[in-house]
Amino acid sequence: MAERKPGRGAPKKPAAGKRKTGGGVPSREEILAFLADNPGKTSKREIGRAFNVKGDDRIPLKQLLKAMTEEGIIARDEAKNLRRTDELPPVTVVEITHTDTDGELIARPVSWPGEEQPPLIVIAPDTSRRKRDYDEPPAGVGDRVLARLEKVEDEDEAYPYEARVIRRVGKGAERILGLYRKNPKGKGGRLVPVEKKARNEYEIAPDDVNGAEDGNLVLGETIPGKRYGLSRARIREIFGDSEDPRSISLIAIHTHGIPDEFPAEVIAEAEAAKHHGLKGRTDLRDIPLITIDPADARDHDDAVWAAPDDDPKNEGGVIAIVAIADVAAYVKPGSQMDREARKRGNSTYFPDRVVPMLPERISNDLCSLVEDKDRACFAVRMVFDKNGNKRSHEFIRGLMRSAASLSYKQVQEAIDGRPDDAAGPLLDPVLKPLWAAYRIILKAREARAPLDLDLPEYKIDIGPDGRISGVRIGDKFESMKLIEEFMIQANVCAAETAEAQHRKVIYRIHDAPSREKLVAFAEFLATLNLSFTKGENIRPANFNRILKEVDGTEHDRMVSDVVLRSQAQAIYSPDNIGHFGLNLRRYAHFTSPIRRYADLTVHRALIAGLGLGKDGQTDNELAELAEIAEHISATERRSMVAERDSKDRFIAAFLEARIGAEFTGRISGVTRFGLFVKLDDTGADGFIPVSTLGRDFFHHDEIIHALVGERTRHAYRLGDIVRVRLAEAVPVTGGLRFELLEGGGEAPPNAGKGAGSRSRAPSGRGGPARGKYGKSSRKTPRGKRR
CATH class of the missing domain: 2.40.50.140 (Nucleic acid-binding proteins)
Incomplete structure (x- = not known):
């Protein structure tokens, strides 16, 4: 018969020097050492047998084990097996709480008697299961599972336990962001969710308040409770006073699950990065590239320059260069920063803060094209004819030095004849040639006729105290359109080059409106005595005609809103279908790798395709492009919703006094x-x-x-x-x-x-709606009445 392995069947015997060879009651230290060596089925009988406890010594052993249990040093499970309380049983229920930077599922024990923080558990992938149509999906974050645990002996491992899922046993505790309201006449209180759609409050018992004070913004966690009445919750984290204006963005960040703290290993990797010099790069420092951004921009990831083309074969044509921060030179595929950037997908912008995709060392220093500093860049040199049609382009990994960091307003006022001290010296040598090139490129844009929606954007101004000081319609300068058009041209070049090099890449795609939306739009226009074709060959120009027809009329804003709502959502995909709104056949984001992971993947594809370095697209990234595209499309939507929610809360705080x-x-x-x-x-x-x-x-x-x-x-x-x-x-x-x-x-x-x-509606304003029988009216389906 094969010998059973200790821990899998028979318990290990006490190690030499610890075992009571002559009988007698073992010490507490000996018992704890034995339990550590024998996780699993360890009963009082097996302890007695291991230490050769016999006769009259059995009662003292029993009393000792009872005392250790009452003191919390050891614990007994339902099968009456004993274990140390600072260790987990071999089979237990765990809750999967999050994923780490490597994408591993991390859990914690649902029950943990120790005073210290419970140990973290990494969920091992299940490679033994055969996939069947009727198999339930794998466990994920938020699930509770029954798992078999194994202690990891390697002290260098980040997680002391590894778990293999036996079966799912339900969802874990729900996290709720809300306000803590203290009971005015007693202990404990209530948790009022911040979600607009939340209907229920939660009861907080006195033992679950965890130091929260009335009005605090807190993170709660549901707990099983009574069948009737308010659901129960405990407070897990306190974010501070809800009246603090800084809490507004925190609500959006935590409600939508946006990661806002970088792991220590990501920060360490960013801080260790060094500036890249000229080696292996084209020297672009003599070209007066400039950055043009909002006045409050903290980073500058794109620079532009243009001049007339001196080629006699391209009379009236222009040359333009768009230089982008070379993020790929610092964020290597598979690195800690790369994994974190991929998880975040993009930066998220709130009125009072930015949650960046990359650490500040990268986004605000090494990859920020600050004035008069050498910076690694990835540039595209484009040649256009006199009608704005692109004749050729070339990608360059270079080293640049920004001649100036100007705002949109500075550039616009300079062009309009009111240059300041910073823009004045650049007006003739840099700004006027740049503006002339923009006017030429604009000819091709007008011929292309992209969707021309001009809706107002509102700017929230934040005062020094962090509170909202005002809301206004954002500035609109033609210098903004200049930068937008140069960036679009660079993005087109990226997509074209990737296709020419047969490199698979993530495109920015925008589908045409669906047939159903077009029919609804045409029916709507008919009520305004306007006609709209619903043919198969729909183009942005069809919408532009309608927008122009209603421009300046009482219906212009209404029609613009309906046009916007009829459009499809732009997403990322490795399968190119073109961009309907821009009326382009090929389009890939290239110009903002600091704040969009999509752009970083495009940079890497071009580096690999053009042989511009060893930090290009890897086989692993290539195989995962579809998964990456789906993920970053979701993170983009998440950020959009969070940004909108944050603005709503800031504005509500601003209007509360009115x-x-x-x-x-x-x-x-x-x-x-x-x-x-x-x-x-x-x-x-x-x-x-x-x-x-x-x-x-x-x-x-x-x-x-x-x-x-x-x-x-x-x-x-x-x-x-x-x-x-x-x-x-x-x-x-x-x-x-x-x-x-x-x-x-x-x-x-x-x-x-x-x-x-x-x-x-009711008979009078402000009260509940009443039907003709005195009951609250109900919305009824089409064709039915109650």
């Missing part, structure tokens, strides 16, 4: 539940419940984007100008509620008849 004030705005959304309104001066978005619109039944007409009164025939349409009063502002959720004072107009013929759903 409850009762009147504003002018436009209806920006129409649902069967009510109207969304965007204020003209701040861009604030608020809601008017249908229950406050007056004594009438309202039909939601989806074709004309309106609520239409059944009796009065009064309609509230998308884009209508309205006058409203601010009734409520909730900074922690970003919610605003308005009361309608005036606005809307006569409904078009047949509008609202038999379309959408039917809702009734």
Whole structure:
């Protein structure tokens, strides 16, 4: 018979020098050492047998083990096996809490009696399972699983335990970001979620408050509790006073799960990076490349230069160079920084802070094209003819030195004849040739006719105290369009070169609107006596014609909004279908590798394809491009939502002191539940419940984007100008509620008849909606009434 391995069957005997060879009761140290050597099935009987405890010594041993259990030194499981409390049992339930920088699933024990932090557990991949159609998906973050644990003996390993999943046993505790509200007449309190859609509060027992004070912004964790009444939660982390303006962005960061702290190993790798010199690079330092950015920009990752082409075969043509920070030279594939950048996907921008994709040492130093400093760059030299058509281009890994860091406003005022001391010396040698090249390239853009939407963007100004000092429509300078067009041309060159080199790359793609959206858009325009083709060969020019036709009319904003909503979402993909909005066949992001991981992958593909270094695209990255594209498309959407939520909360905090004030705005959304309104001066978005619109039944007409009164025939349409009063502002959720004072107009013929759903407003404003039988009215499906 084969000998059983200790720990798998028979327990190990006490090590030499520890074993009681002559019988008697072992010491506490000997028992703990024996339990450490024998994780698993270790009963009192096996301990007695191992230490040769016999006769009258059995009772003292039993008393000693009982005392050690009561003192918490050892613990007993359901099978009456003993173990040290500073170690985990061989089979236990763990909760998968997160992934590390290597993408490994990390867990912690659900039950841990020790006073120190519980040990971290790495989940081993299950290579033994055969994949079947009926197999449940693998466990992931948030799951609780029954797992078999093995202690890792190597002290250099980051995790002391490795686990193999036996089966999933349910979801783990839910994390809730919210406000702690202390019970006014007792101990403990409640957790009020910050999510707008959250309906429930959570009870916090006194033992679960963990030092939180009334009004603190906290991270809570649900715990099993009573079947009826409020759900229970415990407070895990305290972020500070919810009235602190810095908490606003924290809410968005934690609500959307945006990583905002770099692991120590990532910071260490960034700090160890060194500046790249001229070796192996083209010297571009004599070319007066300049950066043009917003006035408050902290980093500068693109620079431009242009001049007339002196080639007699290209009379009237121009040469332009776009130089981009060479992030690939510092962030190597598979490195700690690379894995973290890939996880984040992109930088996220809030009114008061930036959550960067890369550490500050990279984004604000080594890869920031600061004025009068040598910086490694990846540049593209482009040649255009007199009509703005690109004749050729060439990619260069170089070393540049920025001649100036200017703002959009500085450049615009210089071109308009009001140069300041920084821009003045550059006006004739740099800015005017750059502007002339832009005018030439603009000819080709106009011939290409990309989608021409011009919607206002709102800027939130933050004061020195971190509080919002104002909201305004953002500046619009033609110098912004100059940089935008140069960047677009560089991105096109990147996509074309990758294709020419047969390198697989992540494209920025934008599909044409769906057939359903085109039909809905045409039906909407018909209510305005405008026609729109729904043919197969739809182009941005078709939308531009409509936008031009309504420009300056009362319908211009409404039509612009509907055009925007009819468009597909731009995403990243290794499969190129072109970019509908820009009307380009090939397009790949190249110009912002500091803040977008997509651009970094494109840089690496070009480096490999053109043989410009050993830090290009690897086989592993090539094989994972589809997965990377899907992931960074998701992180981009996550950042967009987080940025929008943060702006809503800042604006709600700004308007909280103006409850009762009147504003002018436009209806920006129409649902069967009510109207969304965007204020003209701040861009604030608020809601008017249908229950406050007056004594009438309202039909939601989806074709004309309106609520239409059944009796009065009064309609509230998308884009209508309205006058409203601010009734409520909730900074922690970003919610605003308005009361309608005036606005809307006569409904078009047949509008609202038999379309959408039917809702009734109350007899008077501000109260709950009442149906004709005195009950709260309900939204009913099309064609049905209750």
